[in-house]
Amino acid sequence: MTSAHNDRIREQFRLQAPTFNDSGFATSGLDWILAQLAPRVGEQALDVAAGAGHLGRALAPHVAHVSALDLTPEMLGQGDRLARAAGLRNITFAVGDATGLPWLGAQFDLVVCRLTLHQVVDPAAVVREMGRVTRPDGRIGIIDILLDGPGVAEENSRLERLRDPSHNRSLTRAEICDLLGDAGATVTSKVERDNPVELEDWMQRSQTPELDRAEIRRRLDAELAGGRPTGLRPVRTGDSVTFTHVWGTIVAVPAG
8 A cells, every 4th residue: 555545544544443333334244244254163364454353353253363454553452442342362453554464475264354445555465465365275255345336436436535535446346356366366256235324324433524524415415316326326214314335245265
């Protein structure tokens, strides 16, 4: 990642860290993700760009040990507090960059990355590093927001960056599969699901400035009135607006 973009990520998630508790959309889809990853007793797992370790903490009861790595110390501190409160003793948290993992090759049975590729400048570097540290008989799992619909990439990115300036670009399923292929891995499963998000909660968690919140509301209102799609598929119910993030879980095996 570039230094400037790393700084944006740290600043955004320093602000957001207290909101990454065990409620709301931060915990969404964990059971569904676990079903796709199929963690096994005795495995060594790595949660790349783990944030507060929601996925790593969900994996911990099913494996021997989880290492959780992230750029933002405040997010890791939140994850450590939540792990201790839950009585988890087989997960450790470390500060580090996903584009240069501090492990030798082939160290882990299961290497996962949840809701990160859309944040980083160089997702290919993250995927290459994930493949490098995965054992030949292990698995790589990528869970991320997928770009939903043709012709929406530019507007989708604009709105996501208004909410969170560290957002880079949401990828398509095909792009993520290509990154895995370029890293020498073979995709074994691709599963998608709709993840509804409440608009105001989404903006509140990132402490989005009010002017930017107003522009996001205006643009989604325009789509609801028949305007061009944003890829977010907003729905109004009473005074509340929800929209949809399409999540994909893509599992691959490294080159033998």
